[in-house]
Amino acid sequence: MAYDKLLSPIIVGDVELSNRVLMAPLTRARTPDSVPGELQAEYYAQRANSGLIISEATNISPTARGYVYTPGIWTDAQEAGWRRVLEAVHGAGGRMALQLWHVGRISHEMVQPEGQTPVAPSALRAEGANCFVEFEDGSSGQHPTSTPRALELDEIPGLIDDYRQAAKRSKRAGFDLVEVHAANAYLLQQFLATGSNQRTDRYGGSVVNRARLLLEVVDAVTEEIGAGRVGVRLSPFIEIFGLSDDEPQEMMRYLAGELDRRKIAYLHINEPDWTGEGPQLSDDFRRDLRDRFTGTLIYCGHYTAERAETLIVNGLGDAAAFGRPYIANPDLVERFRREAVLNEPNPDTFYGGGAEGYTDYPTLD
């Protein structure tokens, strides 16, 4: 059989997956009231053939938001909406993780409750970055981010508690795992990176200090749901949303060791080059990471079935996540199995709207 390894089952922490073709987290901005509904249940259930669906980035609190029409997990209604999605996904035989999101400085007063100033490690604007807002006339669109304010030291326990409550709700909603989103230049990566974190307290300065918030979040989430149900997404070397980092390699090595020690279920690396703005990762980097992290290692970004199979055969990773291919191919696993042609995704319908470009991509049968 082609793609023997990619299509074989795997145990990830406490959860058994039927294959290693994972669905990458994909923001689709189709929940105007931040509550997932029947449309989301249908969309995700169509993709339940994936070994693990990782949900679109989901806001942990009202202040975590930088994009309108994205879902949340801080209210009872949102939790109930996700429960409906999980019933559909589990009913179709799938497994699903919730991606926990705080955008940090990729936001604007217009998206924040009562027009608050967005928070970040330091009061440094994300140069060239846009968030997604709704204007007073009801129209929506991209808008430059505003200058954030630095989180006060005594606000950090409350922030960590938001992640903890989100994990608690995710468990009640039926998610199999959670993924802590520490990638793509959002809040947790803003703490990790030297360019966005200029704090002089215990959350800034050294690698150990810059990593502290992420590790405290992981510990809090682990206390709620157990390490075997926690994953972390990182994107070392990524250069989007004005992010810069002088020590990505050192940070990766430190985090790999710390996350390994905590025995989390998986580490998910979003490779930088898919954005067109970051360098390609080398196999030396992947080998080094493999030596340091013994849990499930997932890679994502421009993967094909061939490339994912090679990654696993060479022992550099255990699974691959597919983003744009999953938008356009609800039956991606079956297409890989039959070595069939893939549908092309339409970028015009990635964000916003309804069923078009969302639940209407054809399957083989």
Ligand SMILES: Cc1cc2nc3c(=O)[nH]c(=O)nc-3n(C[C@H](O)[C@H](O)[C@H](O)COP(=O)(O)O)c2cc1C
């Ligand atoms: C429409 C769209 C939405 C995305 N939303 C998210 C997201 O919510 N969270 C996240 O971590 N990455 C997000 N990403 C990045 C993808 O998870 C993935 O890393 C990227 O698409 C590269 O994989 P691919 O080449 O297989 O598409 C998004 C990408 C796209 C194209």
